[in-house]
Amino acid sequence: MERVIGIDLGTTNSCVGILEGDTPTVIPNRGGYKTTPSMVAVTEAGKRLVGHIAKRQAITNAENTVYAQKRLIGRKWNSPQVKNSVMTSSYTIVEGPHSDVRIELRDKTFSVPEISSMILQEMKIVAEDYLSETVSKAVVTVPAYFNDNQRQATKDAGAIAGLDVIRIINEPTAAALAYGFGKSMDQTVAVYDLGGGTFDVSVLEIGSHGVFKVIATTGDTFLGGEDFDARVIDWLVQGFSEEHDIDLRKDRMALQRLRDAAEKAKCELSSVKETEINLPFIISTGRNEALHLQRALSRDMLETLTEDLCQRTIDICKQALDDAKLDRDEIDEVILVGGMTRMPAIQKAVSDFFGREASKGVHPDEVVALGAAIQGAALVEEQQEMILLDVTPHALGIMTFGSYFEELIPQNTTVPTSRTKVFTTSRDNQTAVKILVMQGESKQADENELLGEFILTGLRRAPKGEVEIEVTFEINTDGIVSVHAKDLETGQEQSIQVTATSGLTQDEIKAMAEEAKDYLVERRTDEKFEQAKQEAETLIAEIERLFPDVERIVASSDFGKDAIGKARSVVDKARSAIERKDTEEVQEHVEGLARTQRMFKGVVSRAQ
Numbered sequence: 001m002e003r004v005i006g007i008d009l010g011t012t013n014s015c016v017g018i019l020e021g022d023t024p025t026v027i028p029n030r031g032g033y034k035t036t037p038s039m040v041a042v043t044e045a046g047k048r049l050v051g052h053i054a055k056r057q058a059i060t061n062a063e064n065t066v067y068a069q070k071r072l073i074g075r076k077w078n079s080p081q082v083k084n085s086v087m088t089s090s091y092t093i094v095e096g097p098h099s100d101v102r103i104e105l106r107d108k109t110f111s112v113p114e115i116s117s118m119i120l121q122e123m124k125i126v127a128e129d130y131l132s133e134t135v136s137k138a139v140v141t142v143p144a145y146f147n148d149n150q151r152q153a154t155k156d157a158g159a160i161a162g163l164d165v166i167r168i169i170n171e172p173t174a175a176a177l178a179y180g181f182g183k184s185m186d187q188t189v190a191v192y193d194l195g196g197g198t199f200d201v202s203v204l205e206i207g208s209h210g211v212f213k214v215i216a217t218t219g220d221t222f223l224g225g226e227d228f229d230a231r232v233i234d235w236l237v238q239g240f241s242e243e244h245d246i247d248l249r250k251d252r253m254a255l256q257r258l259r260d261a262a263e264k265a266k267c268e269l270s271s272v273k274e275t276e277i278n279l280p281f282i283i284s285t286g287r288n289e290a291l292h293l294q295r296a297l298s299r300d301m302l303e304t305l306t307e308d309l310c311q312r313t314i315d316i317c318k319q320a321l322d323d324a325k326l327d328r329d330e331i332d333e334v335i336l337v338g339g340m341t342r343m344p345a346i347q348k349a350v351s352d353f354f355g356r357e358a359s360k361g362v363h364p365d366e367v368v369a370l371g372a373a374i375q376g377a378a379l380v381e382e383q384q385e386m387i388l389l390d391v392t393p394h395a396l397g398i399m400t401f402g403s404y405f406e407e408l409i410p411q412n413t414t415v416p417t418s419r420t421k422v423f424t425t426s427r428d429n430q431t432a433v434k435i436l437v438m439q440g441e442s443k444q445a446d447e448n449e450l451l452g453e454f455i456l457t458g459l460r461r462a463p464k465g466e467v468e469i470e471v472t473f474e475i476n477t478d479g480i481v482s483v484h485a486k487d488l489e490t491g492q493e494q495s496i497q498v499t500a501t502s503g504l505t506q507d508e509i510k511a512m513a514e515e516a517k518d519y520l521v522e523r524r525t526d527e528k529f530e531q532a533k534q535e536a537e538t539l540i541a542e543i544e545r546l547f548p549d550v551e552r553i554v555a556s557s558d559f560g561k562d563a564i565g566k567a568r569s570v571v572d573k574a575r576s577a578i579e580r581k582d583t584e585e586v587q588e589h590v591e592g593l594a595r596t597q598r599m600f601k602g603v604v605s606r607a608q
């Protein structure tokens with residue numbers, strides 16, 4: 001049976017898991033790390049870098065290194081969140097052809113799902129290397145608060161990466177799955193998830209028969225670790241400006257270094273009380289004199305700088321309990337997810353609010369990928385014993401006369417579900433009605449997300465208000481929305497499946513997927529070459545080291561001279577093949593080099 005991987009596609013880091021037998025396991029990448037930075041870069045030579053290697057060069061190549069693109073996925077160009085990112089990112093964000101968002105790296109423009117696909121592809125490679133088999137199916141997690149366009153964009157990212165995303169599940173649901181997996185319990189749990197870019201909190205019931213029911217979920221897609229970093233950056237920039245009257249924000253490289261230093265200091269302050277931020281040669285003055293930045297930051301100061309952010313998460317927790325109609329003491333367990341929950345002030349605020357310590361049994365960085373892997377396995381196994389009941393994170397409805405939003409399916413309704421409502425026409429002799437399908441919580445339609453639209457035509461002519469149209473909304477388990485409209489008198493009807501859009505057309509996705517395939521072939525070839533090169537170079541170094549001794553020992557004999565000549569020739573040929581990047585030839589020479597090395601070693605050891 002084909003294996004399904006679970007991917008936690010995080011704002012800051014991503015993680016991939018698999019169910020091995022009965023054990024959910026996180027798959028380490030080649031460097032041995034269990035998480036991979038969600039970063040993509042393009043080098044001057046046009047080479048694509050993903051993960052740790054992208055992060056390592058982020059400072060020197062800030063303009064061509066993308067981070068936190070999850071904040072942009074599935075969003076429209078004119079959304080306030082995008083505007084915010086355009087102002088604060090070190091890479092260039094531009095408007096795409098479908099009012100979507102694109103990112104410029106070197107001389108190429110990429111869509112956001114394309115950037116995400118590069119990370120998904122990397123996670124696919126990590127899993128394939130570990131399993132020694134091709135992986136083509138995945139369950140990918142998203143914040144519970146993602147709307148349909150953001151979910152669709154994540155699915156498209158999977159398609160570009162060559163992955164069939166068989167299910168998108170919510171991060172907190174995945175966390176609860178990992179927490180409750182294999183245990184027999186009847187509990188109400190709260191999942192508090194504060195990651196690099198997003199925050200959400202969900203309340204779930206875990207039933208003893210493997211039923212995971214989400215009761216309420218709420219959050220903020222623009223509240224996360226980066227906002228905490230930003231406070232530290234502001235503090236550093238302001239201090240520097242007061243001292244030197246120079247705005248460090250104007251220098252992209254300085255800003256990237258500040259960003260790194262701020263995050264590092266924040267993380268350190270989770271385990272120590274005070275840390276030093278030291279950035280030598282941060283900027284040069286107009287007079288060509290280099291300035292350094294050096295400041296001590298205490299945990300107390302960090303807590304003061306970020307107090308309101310911490311409080312905002314607690315307000316959202318209150319909201320979640322209200323939505324779930326539960327009191328704090330009805331929560332049996334609190335599960336912390338996301339790197340930011342290592343901050344002591346966060347842990348304290350959460351335990352003060354819920355009146356209990358959070359669960360220690362789950363690893364905040366790994367739990368989501370593990371849950372996704374569990375769900376992935378359950379979806380392909382016939383005898384699955386797990387039932388997952390999720391809710392719609394946003395209300396669904398239509399725009400009515402006067403630009404009002406008329407809600408049909410409220411927020412936090414368990415899916416699958418369907419609702420019907422009768423509307424009347426607003427104009428005399430109106431023969432057609434345009435139905436705008438929207439998602440969101442605002443009473444003002446234009447403040448919500450437009451999911452799709454269709455026109456119901458052929459209505460009978462009648463004075464306004466006389467034609468009654470019955471509108472039915474349906475959401476299936478995959479979160480796909482379909483809408484059905486019917487003129488109650490004539491029976492005239494029409495329906496659409498609302499396909500949320502990532503801002504990409506099917507053709508664009510196909511073309512991008514082809515490019516991703518080419519990249520994979522190129523990457524695999526590169527890897528083979530690197531491996532052969534490394535083997536050859538190690539052997540060459542060893543042979544070179546032994547050369548003087550071997551020459552001394554055997555140079556007097558014709559046989560020896562011949563052997564040395566041959567050894568030189570093998571080394572030269574291998575070097576030339578390395579220079580020409582001819583993988584096959586290098587691989588062929590590795591054998592000859594290994595023979596020479598063995599022979600040299602033998603000569604030297606016999607002479608001793």
Ligand code: AMP
Nearest residue numbers: 012013195196225267270338339340342
């Ligand atoms: P995630 O999206 O779950 O990978 O969370 C990443 C966020 O957690 C980033 O903002 C990190 O800076 C933050 N983070 C990671 N480790 C720590 C730590 N020890 N203390 C505070 N924040 C951390």
